[in-house]
Amino acid sequence: MDSLLNKxxxxxxxxxxDEGIQVxxxxxxxxxxxxxxxxxxxxxxxxxxxxHILEIYPSLTKETSTLLEVLKTGKAIYHYQxxxxxxxxxxxxxxxxxxxxxxxxxxxxxxxxxxxxxQVRELSERLVDLQEKxxxxxxxxxxxxxxxxxxxxxxxxxxxxxxxxxxxxAMKAADTNSSVIVYGNTGTGKELVVQAIHNTSGRRDHxxxxxxCAAIPTALLESILFGTVKGSFTGADHRPGLFELANNGTLxxxxxxxxxxxxxxxLLRVLEEKFIRRVGDIKTRAIDVRIIAAMNMDPFQAVQExxxxxxxxxxxxxxxxxxxxxxxxxxxxxxxxxxxxxxFNRKLDKKVVGVCQEALDYLRNHSWPGNVRExxxxxxxxxNVMDGQWIQVEDLPYYLQKRKKCxxxxxxxxxxxxxxxxxELMSTMERKVITKVYHRTGGNITKTADRLSMxxxxxxxxxxxxxxxxxxxxx
Ligand SMILES: Nc1ncnc2c1ncn2[C@@H]1O[C@H](COP(=O)(O)OP(=O)(O)OP(=O)(O)O)[C@@H](O)[C@H]1O
Ligand SMILES: [Mg+2]
Numbered sequence: 326m327d328s329l330l331n332k333x334x335x336x337x338x339x340x341x342x343d344e345g346i347q348v349x350x351x352x353x354x355x356x357x358x359x360x361x362x363x364x365x366x367x368x369x370x371x372x373x374x375x376x377h378i379l380e381i382y383p384s385l386t387k388e389t390s391t392l393l394e395v396l397k398t399g400k401a402i403y404h405y406q407x408x409x410x411x412x413x414x415x416x417x418x419x420x421x422x423x424x425x426x427x428x429x430x431x432x433x434x435x436x437x438x439x440x441x442x443x444q445v446r447e448l449s450e451r452l453v454d455l456q457e458k459x460x461x462x463x464x465x466x467x468x469x470x471x472x473x474x475x476x477x478x479x480x481x482x483x484x485x486x487x488x489x490x491x492x493x494x495a496m497k498a499a500d501t502n503s504s505v506i507v508y509g510n511t512g513t514g515k516e517l518v519v520q521a522i523h524n525t526s527g528r529r530d531h532x533x534x535x536x537x538c539a540a541i542p543t544a545l546l547e548s549i550l551f552g553t554v555k556g557s558f559t560g561a562d563h564r565p566g567l568f569e570l571a572n573n574g575t576l577x578x579x580x581x582x583x584x585x586x587x588x589x590x591x592l593l594r595v596l597e598e599k600f601i602r603r604v605g606d607i608k609t610r611a612i613d614v615r616i617i618a619a620m621n622m623d624p625f626q627a628v629q630e631x632x633x634x635x636x637x638x639x640x641x642x643x644x645x646x647x648x649x650x651x652x653x654x655x656x657x658x659x660x661x662x663x664x665x666x667x668x669f670n671r672k673l674d675k676k677v678v679g680v681c682q683e684a685l686d687y688l689r690n691h692s693w694p695g696n697v698r699e700x701x702x703x704x705x706x707x708x709n710v711m712d713g714q715w716i717q718v719e720d721l722p723y724y725l726q727k728r729k730k731c732x733x734x735x736x737x738x739x740x741x742x743x744x745x746x747x748x749e750l751m752s753t754m755e756r757k758v759i760t761k762v763y764h765r766t767g768g769n770i771t772k773t774a775d776r777l778s779m780x781x782x783x784x785x786x787x788x789x790x791x792x793x794x795x796x797x798x799x800x
Contacts, residue, residue, distance in 0.1 A: 480517060537579045
């Protein structure tokens with residue numbers, strides 16, 4: 326590495342990074358910054374280097390600058406949200422990790438990595454503002470707040486016992502004010518169920534607000550949920566949080582297992598005390614909000630893996646609804662298929678009647694990792710481009726057709742119009758199939774045998790017979 330990258334190369338690499346990097350000496354003077362850090366300040370690198378940190382960030386103080394704090398304490402600060410005005414007066418929000426730099430046991434400076442989340446913050450705030458405006462129209466009548474939760478129980482298609490039981494349980498939950506956890510893999514219909522519960526509950530004429538908790542830095546998510554007061558660089562003096570906006574209604578917290586732990590603790594407190602305090606405020610506000618949380622893993626597992634606080638889990642898990650994978654309810658396949666064909670006939674102005682037997686076999690044999698969403702997307706995509714009335718294998722997406730291609734490739738091995746040895750051809754085909762699957766599994770005999778639905782010993786015998794060198798890589 327040393328011989329490959331010289332100092333200039335390293336500087337170029339650091340300048341390409343999206344993260345800002347700044348280094349200050351023990352007096353707080355900037356001795357290095359990359360392009361991204363200079364961009365944050367709307368300055369050029371040359372203008373930044375050699376200046377004191379507070380000259381470049383006039384809105385920061387000795388107390389609020391993370392770099393100066395680290396110089397004072399000698400202790401690292403990780404993932405801290407910093408709001409400041411840059412040299413040009415633009416409001417910038419970053420997430421910083423700041424570490425002390427020591428030489429021979431002496432503190433000589435500090436280094437800071439900054440991720441600019443200004444745009445994320447602005448978009449989130451705009452969303453909160455829009456929701457606020459929308460619900461402010463409540464005066465125009467309850468209908469004005471409808472439309473945010475579109476789905477009702479009739480939209481949940483399925484005749485399997487699993488879906489029947491799920492709907493029954495969810496309808497009962499809709500009659501109460503209890504918290505609910507909805508969990509299941511991607512595309513299984515969690516959002517559908519959550520909205521249906523709200524729309525059937527006594528809160529249906531009040532707001533339904535959804536917030537995804539994934540990938541939002543702690544401090545930002547906190548201000549989105551609880552609101553802010555003046556001085557928090559939020560653009561408005563006072564901004565209500567989603568809890569306030571959802572008052573008397575339902576707050577849907579999606580991917581709650583991605584919510585940072587410290588925020589989960591605050592959420593628990595709100596649920597228990599039933600009041601919130603905006604960030605930076607001393608006043609508390611009473612709220613009456615029903616919480617429905619969703620996640621794509623088993624909540625017990627989330628607790629075990631420390632992704633969900635145990636106390637919050639018990640508080641939320643009054644009712645828990647598990648959404649089965651599509652593969653677990655194959656009985657629903659025909660009704661879902663008919664439902665989506667009907668939906669896209671209307672939407673795309675088509676007259677598709679159904680799926681031909683061969684294409685249906687392909688669909689039935691697919692493993693559906695994306696569940697109902699994947700089925701819906703496949704039907705939509707297929708119906709967009711097809712001409713006939715029946716969906717054929719050729720109309721299906723390429724990745725579903727691959728199996729057919731594979732079959733055709735093998736059949737193409739049959740010599741046309743000349744004599745051939747059946748035994749030899751079968752042996753060639755056998756070799757091709759086994760070698761391909763063996764390589765695809767990374768040389769794992771157990772997996773190869775499993776995929777070929779063949780006993781392990783049989784596979785080993787055939788591998789030896791075909792002279793395929795094996796080096797079993799079992800896990
Ligand atoms: N039982 C169902 N009947 C009809 N449509 C369904 C059903 N389940 C899911 N869908 C459709 O599948 C799509 C995905 O559903 P939804 O958004 O509720 O999934 P999700 O479980 O929230 O997934 P993710 O974890 O990825 O957010 C939606 O377009 C929805 O209409
Ligand atoms: Mg969802």
